[in-house]
Amino acid sequence: xxxxxxxxxxxxxxxxxxxxxxxxxxxxxxxxxxxxxxxxxxxxxxxxxxxxxxxxxxxxxxxxxxxxxxxxxxxxxxxxxxxxxxxxxxxxxxxxxxxxxxxxxxxxxxxxxxxxxxxxxxxxxxxxxxxxxxxxxxx
Amino acid sequence: xxxxxxxxxxxxxxxxxxxxxxxxxxxxxxxxxxxxxxxxxxxxxxxxxxxxxxxxxxxxxxxxxxxxxxxxxxxxxxxxxxxxxxxxxxxxxxxxxxxxxxxxxxxxxxxxxxxxxxxxxxxxxxxxxxxxxxxxxxxxxxxxxxxxxxxxxxxxxxxxxxxxxxxxxxxxxxxxxxxxxxxxxxxxxxxxxxxxxxxxxxxxxxxxxxxxxxxxxxxxxxxxxxxxxxxxxxxxxxxxxxxxxxxxxxxxxxxxxxxxxxxxxxxxxxxxxxxxxxxxxxxxxxxxxxxxxxxxxxxxxxxxxxxxxxxxxxxxxxxxxxxxxxxxxxxxxxxxxxxxxxxxxxxxxxxxxxxxxxxxxxxxxxxxxxxxxxxxxxxxxxxxxxxxxxxxxxxxxxxxxxxxxxxxxxxxxxxxxxxxxxxxxxxxxxxxxxxxxxxxxxxxxxxxxxxxxxxxxxxxxxxxxxxxxxxxxxxxxxxxxxxxxxxxxxxxxxxxxxxxxxxxxxxxxxxxxxxxxxxxxxxxxxxxxxxxxxxxxxxxxxxxxxxxxxxxxxxxxxxxxxxxxxxxxxxxxxxxxxxx
Ligand code: SF4
Ligand code: SF4
Ligand code: SF4
Numbered sequence: 238x239x240x241x242x243x244x245x246x247x248x249x250x251x252x253x254x255x256x257x258x259x260x261x262x263x264x265x266x267x268x269x270x271x272x273x274x275x276x277x278x279x280x281x282x283x284x285x286x287x288x289x290x291x292x293x294x295x296x297x298x299x300x301x302x303x304x305x306x307x308x309x310x311x312x313x314x315x316x317x318x319x320x321x322x323x324x325x326x327x328x329x330x331x332x333x334x335x336x337x338x339x340x341x342x343x344x345x346x347x348x349x350x351x352x353x354x355x356x357x358x359x360x361x362x363x364x365x366x367x368x369x370x371x372x373x374x375x376x
Numbered sequence: 377x378x379x380x381x382x383x384x385x386x387x388x389x390x391x392x393x394x395x396x397x398x399x400x401x402x403x404x405x406x407x408x409x410x411x412x413x414x415x416x417x418x419x420x421x422x423x424x425x426x427x428x429x430x431x432x433x434x435x436x437x438x439x440x441x442x443x444x445x446x447x448x449x450x451x452x453x454x455x456x457x458x459x460x461x462x463x464x465x466x467x468x469x470x471x472x473x474x475x476x477x478x479x480x481x482x483x484x485x486x487x488x489x490x491x492x493x494x495x496x497x498x499x500x501x502x503x504x505x506x507x508x509x510x511x512x513x514x515x516x517x518x519x520x521x522x523x524x525x526x527x528x529x530x531x532x533x534x535x536x537x538x539x540x541x542x543x544x545x546x547x548x549x550x551x552x553x554x555x556x557x558x559x560x561x562x563x564x565x566x567x568x569x570x571x572x573x574x575x576x577x578x579x580x581x582x583x584x585x586x587x588x589x590x591x592x593x594x595x596x597x598x599x600x601x602x603x604x605x606x607x608x609x610x611x612x613x614x615x616x617x618x619x620x621x622x623x624x625x626x627x628x629x630x631x632x633x634x635x636x637x638x639x640x641x642x643x644x645x646x647x648x649x650x651x652x653x654x655x656x657x658x659x660x661x662x663x664x665x666x667x668x669x670x671x672x673x674x675x676x677x678x679x680x681x682x683x684x685x686x687x688x689x690x691x692x693x694x695x696x697x698x699x700x701x702x703x704x705x706x707x708x709x710x711x712x713x714x715x716x717x718x719x720x721x722x723x724x725x726x727x728x729x730x731x732x733x734x735x736x737x738x739x740x741x742x743x744x745x746x747x748x749x750x751x752x753x754x755x756x757x758x759x760x761x762x763x764x765x766x767x768x769x770x771x772x773x774x775x776x777x778x779x780x781x782x783x784x785x786x787x788x789x790x791x792x793x794x795x796x797x798x799x800x801x802x803x804x805x806x807x808x809x810x811x812x813x814x815x816x817x818x819x820x821x822x823x824x825x826x827x828x829x830x831x832x833x834x835x836x837x838x839x840x841x842x843x844x845x846x847x848x849x850x851x852x853x854x855x856x857x858x859x860x861x862x863x864x865x866x867x868x869x870x871x872x873x874x875x876x877x878x879x880x881x882x883x884x885x886x887x888x889x890x891x892x893x894x895x896x897x898x899x900x901x902x903x904x905x906x907x908x909x910x911x912x913x914x915x916x917x918x919x920x921x922x923x924x925x926x927x928x929x930x931x932x933x934x935x936x937x938x939x940x941x942x943x944x945x946x947x948x949x950x951x952x953x954x955x956x
Contacts, residue, residue, distance in 0.1 A: 251668035253661040254474070255600070258444065262586060262593055268378070268444045269583030270478060270532050278531035284555055284689065345583070363604050363666035 238371045239315020241294035241354045244275070246366040250287035252277065256358035256367060263357045265350075272343055274352035275367075289366070292317045292339040292352035296375045301351070304334035313353065315372045320351050378441065379587050379886055383412055383482040386503070388496065390571055391430065391488030393505045403482075406904075407897050408440035409864035410465065412483050413454040414904040417463075420485060423911045427456040427464075427563075428545060428570035430489035436476070437483040439864035443474040445596060445881045446603045447869035449662035451476065451553075452861060457562040459547040459728070459783050460802035462914045463905060464562040465823040469662035469670075469866060470554035471534040471580075478532070478580025488571065495537075495575035497527060500582040508574040515539050515721035516552040519575055529579035536576040539723025540770045542569035546781035548728035548804070552720065556660065556670050556691040560725045561825060562803065587886055595884035602872055604666050612669035612868045613659075617694035618648030620807075624698075627836075627931035629810045632702040633756050634734035635798050635924050638809055638931075642707025646697055655709050657689065662866065669868060675713040690716040698807030699730025704737060705756030718763050722770035728783060729769075731804035733762055735784040739793040749776035749791075795923035800824040801914075811835035811932035815925055815940050817850050820916050820947045822905045827867060829853040835932060843939075847947050851954075858901035859894055906955060917948050 257273035265272040275291040294316025302310040302318050309325035310318040327347035332340045341350040359367040377384050383403040387396040403412045413435045420433035435454045442448050451472040457464030476484070480500045490505070493512035497504045511519050519537040527533065534554055542549035542565030549565025550558045559565075568574075586592050603609055611619060624630040625643035632640040644650065655673035662670070674689040690713050700706060700715040719726045733754070739745050740754040747753065751768060752761045765777075772778040780787045784804060788797035798805045800818040806826040808814045817831015818824055826832055829850045838845075857867075863881075865873050873881075875891055882889055926937045 251659055251661040251666075252663070253666050253668060254663045255446070255666050258664060259596075261583070262589065262596070265583070266586045266589045267583045268477075268586060270474070270580060271583050276531065361600060361666070363668070 239313075239354075239374050240356060240369045241316050241372050242275075242291060242352060242356070242359065242367060243370050244289035244291050244367050246364070246368065247287055247289050249364040250277065250289070250366045251364060252279065252287050253363065255361040255363065256289075259361040260358050264353075264355070271341075272350060274341070274350055275358050276341065290338050292354070293337055294354060294372070300334040300336070301331040301340055304330040306330060310351075312376050314374045314376055315354070316375065317354055318351060319353055320349060322348055325349070377480070377482060378444070378477075378584055383408070384480060385412075385416065385483045385485060386481045386498070387485045387487070388503060389488045390486065390490045390494070390496075390505070390573065395503045405897065406900060407859075407862040408442070408482060409437050410452050410454070410858060410861035411897065411901045411904075412862075413437035413452050414901055414908065416483055416485055417454040418904055418908050418911075420487065421456055421908065421911070423913075427458040427461060428566060430571060431487060432456050432567065434486045434564065434567050434571070435483060436472075436486075437864075438473045438476050438481075439862060440887070441881050441885055442477050442864060443664045444477075444592075444885070445664075446600050447609075447665045447667060447872065448863055448865045449473055449665050450864040450866055452864055453551070453559045453564050455562075455564055455567045456912070458545070458566045459563040460824065462801065462824075462912055463822060463908050464564065464567075465905075466559040466561050466564050467827075467861070467864070468551070468553040468557045468559045469665075470557035471663045472536065472553055472578060473864065474663045475532065475534040475578040475580035478582045478584070479578055480582055486571070486573070490572035493572050493574055495523065495573065495577065497577040497579065499529075499579045511574055512543060513540060516723050517555070517721060520552070520555060523575055523577060527577050527579070529577075529581060532581060533577055533579040537723075538565045538568050538574060539721060541723040541781070542566055543574075544770065544772045544781070545569050546724065546769070547783050547786070548725040548732075548781070549723050550725045552723060556672070557662065558725075561727065562823065563725075565723050565725075588884070591884045595880050599872065599877060599881060600666065602877070603869065608871050609667045609869065613667050615648040615652055616669050616671040618651055618671065618692060618697055620694045621647040621697055622649070624807070625702075627810075628929055629808060629832075629931040630702050631698055631798070631805065631807055631809050633705050634703065634738045634796055635805070635809065635928050636738070638928050640702035640707070643702065645707050646701045646709055646712055648694075651692060651697075651709050655713065665866065667868070673709065673713055675710045677710070677714075688713055688717050690720060692716060695807050696726045699727045701730075703730045703734045703807075704762060706759055706762075707757065711759040715759060715762060715766075718766050722766060724766070724770070727806060728804040729766065731798060732780055732784045732787065733765060735788060735793060735797045736765070736780060738796055739788070739791055742793065744792045745776065749774070798922050798924055800921070801916075801919045808832035809925075809928065809930050811930045812841065812935055812940060812943060813846060813850070814930070815921065815935060816846065816943045816947065819919050819921065819944055820850060821854065822902075822909065827857075829857065835930070841932070843943060843946070847943065847950060850947065851950055855898045855902050858898040858905075862897065862901060903955065906951065916951075917945055919944070
C-alpha cells in the first residue's frame, strides 16, 4: 500500500515552518522556503489562519501529468506524480494545470517542485497538522 | 553569510536613497547577531550628536546560523537609545530573521532620513524606497494590512512598522514586527520615526545550498528532538511566561500599583491560568520554532445592546500582564486585553507604557500633577481613563503627555516624584522585584533589562545571600548571553543551547570552533558593548535608583540601599579590571 501526505490538521498549525525547512533540506539540500514542496501561508497576516498548499495526490487522472508535453511527469502509485528531471523542458505547463497550486516552480533550476509524498515534513510538525495516510495502490 | 568567510552587510542611506554592500571578513570573529551589530554600531554611532539625529545609525543583525536550527529565531537591533541616552539593544522574533537570511544579508545599517514619510522593501535583488505619506499616522495594524496588500512575498516576508508613538518620537516607542512580535524596549520606534521611516519590509526570496547535508541534518534532528521531546521548553509551550503571575505573587515579587505593593489581590484574575481558561484561542510561533509560545487571547466585547459584539485579539505574556495589569491596578483579563490592544496600535513599549502610567497615577494622587495636566483623573484600575491617557500620550496632546512619552525618569525630573519613578538608568522596570540580584542585574546589565543577565533568577534559586557569588554570577551570565545573542537564539531556549549544542550546530555548517573560541568571542562582544557605553559617557556608579525599590519588600524581604550601591560599585571594579 502506498502512502500519501495529508495536511488536514491545519487548524492546529502554529506557523513554525519546520515542515518547509525540513522538506527543502532533505529533498533539495537547500536552506530554503522557495524549494519546499509544501507551502504554509497565512491568510490575512499572522492574525489569520495558516493554510498549507501541498499536492493532494490526485488518483486516476492527474492534471499536471496530462499537461506535461514531454512526459516528464509519471503517475505515482497511490496518487500524485513523480518528476523525471532529465525529461523536463521547464515549460511550466504543469504549474498552471494544477488548480490546487501545488506545483511550484524553481526559477533557479527551471524545473517544477512537486511533492513526492516522502513523509519528511510530518516528522517535523510539532502539532500533527500533517500526517501520512495509507491508500490503495491505483496503478 | 552561512558557508562564506565574510559577513554581508547592507548599508542603506535614506537621505540619498542609495545602498552599498560590504563583504566584511573582519566581522567573522564576532560570530553574528549582537556581535556584529555591536561592532557596526561602534563604527557608525555619533556620540556627539543627539540620539534622534538623522546621522545616527540603526543596525539590524541576524546570527551565524539563524533560522536553520530550531528556536534560533530572533533579530537584534542596536541603536542609540533616546530613552536612556545609552546603548540601545532590542530583540524581536517573528519572521524577520529568516527573511534577512534569505534576502542574503547578515546585517543592515540604516542611516539618514527620508525626505518624506517612506517605507523600504529589502529583497535579494533590490532595495526600494516607497511613499508612505498616506499611511503616516495609521495604527500598526492598519499599516501592516495595507503593506501586506501591496507587496509580494506572502509567507516569506516580514513587515516592521511603527505607530503614532514612533512618529511622534516617544522615547519608548516600539517597532511592531509581524503583528505579534516587537522590538519593544529602549525606543527603536522613535529612531525609525526620526528618520521618517514608517515601515521596513524584508522578503526572503533566495535559497542557500547546504554544504554537508548529512552532518547538518543530523545536528538539526538532534536539536529538534531536544526541543520537542524533552520538557525543557514545556513552560513556554504550555501556559507561557504568564505562568509566572501566580508564582511571583506568592513570593511577593509581583510589582503592584507603582511598586507600592509586592502582591496583587487580583493576581488570580489576571493569571496565565485565567487567561488560558477564558481567553486563549491559539498559539503561534516565530519562524523555525516548533515550540509556539506566542499566546493569543481574545475578548468578545459588546459594543451595543442586543447581539452586537466585536472581537479583540492580542498576544499576551508575563511582562504585559504585570505592566498593564498589577502595576496599574488592573485586575481582569478583559481590561488587560483592551489595554494591550491600545498600546499595540499606538506602538508603545508595553512595559514602559504601564510603568509611566503607574508613576503618573501616584504623582496625580500626590497632587504633583492635576487635571490641568492629565485632562482626566488617573486612578489605579481606571481602564477607561488609562486608554484615553495612552491616546493623549501617543499624540503628544499637551506638554505633560509629551513629557510623559519621554519616560518616567524625564517626567519625574520635571514634575517631581523621582523617588517612585521606578526605572533603571532611565529604562522602566521589568516585572521582577526579587532581591539584590534583580536590582543589581538591571542596573549593571548592558541594556538595563532582566534579559541581560537574569539577576532575578539567582534571587529565586539561592537561599543565602553571598555578595561575591552574586557579582560573579551576573558577570558570567552577562558574558554568556553575548554568545547566545550572537546566535540570536530565543532566550527561552537558553537551556537547549548549552555550549555543546552550540558547537554541534555551528560546526555542522562548516565552522571549526572550540569552547575556548566561544569564550574569546563572548569577551570581544562584551568589551565592544562596554566601549560603546563608555563612548556615550555611561557610568554605572552614577546611576541613581528610585527609593521605592528599597521601601517595598522583595520576595527576600527588604533590600538595603547601601548594600545595593556597594554591589554596583564592586561590579564596576570588576569591569575596570576586565577592560584593562
Ligand atoms: S515544467 Fe517540466 S514537468 Fe512541468 S509540464 Fe513542463 S516539462 Fe512537464
Ligand atoms: S500536483 Fe496538483 S494536479 Fe498534480 S497530482 Fe498533485 S494535486 Fe493533483
Ligand atoms: S510544521 Fe506543522 S505547525 Fe509548523 S508550519 Fe508546518 S504544518 Fe504548521
